[in-house]
Amino acid sequence: MEHAVVSAAEGAIHTLLGKLGAILVQEAQLLGSVQVELQYLKDELESMTAFLQDLAERNEHRKQVKIWMKQVRELAYDVEDCIDEFKHHLGDSRGVVSKINRYSGNHFIFGAAGNSVAYDTPTSLLNYDVRITALFPERKQLVGVEARQGNLLQWLMDKHLQKLRVISIFGFGGLGKTTLAMTTYQSLATNGSFQCQAFVTVSQRFDVKVLIRDILLQIIQPVHQQGHRASAEVGESSEEGMLKGIETWGVGELASMLRQKLENKRYLIVLDDIWSIAAWEAFRFSLPDSNNGSRVLVTTRIRTVAHSCCLHEYDQAYEIEPLTNYESRDLFFKRIFGSSVNCPENLQEISEKILGKCGGAPLAIVSIAGLLASKLVHSKDQWEKIYGSLGTELETSPSLERLKKILELSYNHLPYHLKTCFLYLSIYPEDHNIRRKSVLRRWVAERFVTEKRGLSVFEVAESYFDEFINRSIIQPVEISFTGKVKTFQVHDVMLEIIVTKSIEENFITLVGEQYTLVPQEKIRRLSVHSGGVRDIGNLDALKTLAEVEFTQSTSHCISELGKLSRLKKLGVMMFVDDDNSWESLTFALGNLSGNLCSLLLWRPDGAMNLDSLDALSRPPMFMESINFRGQLRKLPKWIPLLSNLTELTLRATELSDKEDLKVLAQLPSLLYLRLHHSAYIENEFVIAASEFPCLKLLAIHLAIPIAWKARFHKGALPRLEKLELSLFQGTSIQEISGIEFLRNLKDVVICACPSNAMRRIVQSLKVYASNNFDKPTVIFKEKQWEPAQSSTDPPLDHRGNPFDHPF
Known part of the structure; x- marks a missing residue:
């Protein structure tokens, strides 16, 4: 778990450094002693970050160093809590100063770094390749190889292409890339298709000299000819004489000799398990193209490496597919029965459930089948127990050691800044479709991502995500028509590994399903899964519950929310539609009304229960932000009472009563109004004088196939700064008037499919804007929307997100 300790500790410090820097810059009037202590902490933590990054490059650490890194992480979390409290009480900070002094006094932990690293040497003298069994496959036990060899053999044996062809096999760890390459290599070794062949494993850390020397020895003294030494003794002696003293040769001499030996020969070289483009570059100049049908076969987990090896149009990058359900069952049952x-x-x-967790990965299937086969008795209860405790089995069972080490290679090879982001994915339950944009925002909020020169923080987060896709350690589920990943999953077995790492290092605490709330230390991040909601009412100090999903009619669990008396932010997804569940939710909201400031209520697959919402006993008078998603038809009766509401987002609510718009227009504190995707379906949008007195942003996404008209009377929207309009395919704007009356308007943005009618609307808006005293900017953004599935609604995914528009 060394890498988990390092990444978790480094991530904690990275977050803290951002907060400390912000305070020191923004709060120049800090008490002198506090500012000195904060600056001291920041300097020390910067040194710690650099040191932890160095540790991340190592594979093993002594126990003392691991304990020290764990202490650093916990200290960073404690200091962060203190800084948050300090920011909250700034101006009356006397109660916090002593805490800051106490933490800055913990430099004995920091000072231990130098002593620890001096003695931090690997504790294990045994170093073996956990992939070794894949290099010697037993053909009788293989499943699905022949079906996947077809294209490979065709590309390798293509007599019409005499140029040197590179074929790369790439995909998730454990899918059988090495086994496929080796079986293909062996089948070609016996039919004389190539004059010489060599198979070498590159791996993450490689020695070019050793590998080239290995290739030379294989092509000069082929393994399958070693039994016939007598017949070729003279020839081989001369070849071996040329390699005399090869152990002392440099890379240049070895590369030159390899080119010489391969020149004018039809050869097959397999470079297995390449992890970087640099590794490929180290070999490719030693492989000549004599225009005689030579081939190079590469295996890698990394997509960009696979494509970098295949520079020519006749090269082939082959993404290996998981086993089919039939193949998975065949392999699983053969190994056990x-x-x-x-x-x-x-x-x-239970077999189907176990195979579902394996995800078609042969290594996972064989490993878990081996574990089950080792049990003397095959009972359903025992298999259920192993299925539910796979994370523990991965840590303790010798049968799963190889699987664990293979998958950990992908994690350990991540740069330090990606490890924390990947660990964060352990908060999501198994088989959960994770929304990419939600994850990016969470990374940014946690300060796992920082700006780089020329890139915004979200662009950096995007690059991190793309790297996970590139490394095949997350699996895209839903792709937008533009090619962007919308949702994805983590392979179940890989998820077990990062969950184990995260829990052991106190990176997260999980509740529900097979997890129990028995934290050994302070809870830093809490993720409540199915089954844990029934006890959530015990978390009476909880202030933020960003997302809880109810997929079954469990009114008791929903009522538990009402016990969270200090809750300020709540997000609820209701996949249930019975009256009892909605009444329980309304009851809970009534109990929370005294503190609740932010509410997200989402009904992805149907209509909200307006009768229940209307029956709310105590309206949330302190509510500042509301987000309703799902069919509502009419606003709840208590909305006009929300005098503190500053932000309102409605999506697919299908409001049609003009009185609802009047209600919103009278909210005295409303600053941001977003009407997304059939939120308000009336074709006229009229704002009278003095309405929306404080509104700064008005965003409207039109989805109904009618000609939409908007009219802003003089004196309306006196503080509006930005107007955003987005149109789905089939919608249109007939008229927008009154732009010249919006005295504080700075920007008008229209996003729509290009058309002559739209260009006329934009031109007229520019004319109106020119008559506005502040001369607002009018921007038209061309957008090709994905065709809608319905004449009344844009396509929405299972969470209510449009398929073609950002959340």
Whole structure:
């Protein structure tokens, strides 16, 4: 778990450094002694960050160093809590100063770094390649290889292409890339298709000299010819004489000799397990193209490496596919029962669940099948227990050691700044479709991502995400028509590994399903999964519950929300539609009304229960932000009472009563109003004088196939600064008038499909804007919307997000 300790500790300090820097810059009037202490902490923590990054490059650490890194992480969390409290009480900071002094006095932990690293040497003298069994596959036990060899053999044996062709196999760790490459290599070694062949494993850390020397020895003294030494003794002796003293040769001499030996020969070289473009570059200049049908076969987990190896149009990058359900069952049952037809009927259902967790990865299937086969008795209860505790089994079972080490290679190879972001994905439950944009925002909020020169913080976060896709350690689920990943999953077995790392290092605390709330230390991040909601009412100090999903009619669990008396922010997704569940939610909201400031209520697959919402006993008078998503038809009766409401987002609510717009227009504190995707379906949008007195942003996304008209009377929207209009395909704007009356308006942005009618609207807006005293900017953004599935609604995914517009 060394890498988890390093990444978690480094991530904690990175977050803290951002907050300390912000305070020191923004709060120039700090008490002198406090500012000195804060600056001291910042300097010390910067040194710690550099030191932890150095540690991340190592594979193993002594126990003392691991303990020290854990202490650093916990200290960073404590200091961050203190800084948050300091910011909250700034101006009356006497109660916090002593805490800051106490933490800055903990320099004995920092000072231990130098002593610890001096003695930090690897504790294990045994170093072996955990992929070794893939290099010697037993053909009788293989499943699905022949089906995947077809294209490979065709590309390798193509007599019409005489140029040197590079073929790369890439995909997630454990999918069988090495096994496929080796079986293909072996099948070609026996039919004389190539004059010489060599197979070498590159791996993450490699020695070019050793690998080139290995290739030379294989092509000069082929393994399959070693038994016939007598017949070629003279020839081989001369070859071996040329390699005399090869151990002392430099890279240049070895590369030159390799080119010489391969020149004018039809050869096959397999470079297995390449992790970087630099590794490929180290070899490719030693591989001549004699225009005689030579081939190079590469395996890698990293997409960009695979494509970098294939520079020519005739090269081939092949993404290996997981086993099909049929192939998975065949391999699984053969390993346990000797035949795919011998599985007892009572184990069929749990077998499917276990195979679902394996995700078609042969290594996972074989490893877990080996674990189950080692049990003397095959009972459903025992298999259920192993299925529910796979994370523990990965840590303790020798049968799963190889699987764990193979998958950990992908994690350990991540740069230090990506490890914390990847660990964060352990907050999501198994088989959960994770929204990419939600994850990016969370990374940014946690300060795992910082700006780089020329890139915004969100662009950096995007690059981090793209790197995970590139490394094949997350699996895209839903792709937008523009090619962007919308939702994704983490492979179940990989998720077990990062969950184990995160829990052991107190990076997260999980509640529900197979997890129990028995934290050994302070809770830093809490993720509540299915089954844990029933006890959530015990978290009476909780202030933010950003997202809780109810997928079953469990009114008791929903009522538990009402016990969170200090809750200020709540997000609820209601996949249920029965009256009891909605009444329980309304009851809970009534109990929370005294503190609740932010509410997200989402009904992805139907209509909200307006009768229940209307029956709210105590309106949330301190509410500042509301986000309603799902069919509502009419605003709840208590909305006009929300005098503190500053932000309102409505999506697919289908409001049609003009009185609802009047209600919103009278809210005295409303600053931001977003009407997304059929939120308000009346074709006329009229704002009278004095309405929306404080509004700064008005964003409207039109989705109904009618000609929309907007009219702003003189004196309306006196503080509006930005107007955003987005149009789905089939919608249009007939008229927008009154722009010249919006005296504080700075920007008008229209996003729509280009058309002559739209260009006329934009031109007329520019004319109106020119008559506005502040001369607002009118911007037209061309957008090709994905065709709608319905004449009344844009396409929405299972969470209510439009398929083609950012959340």
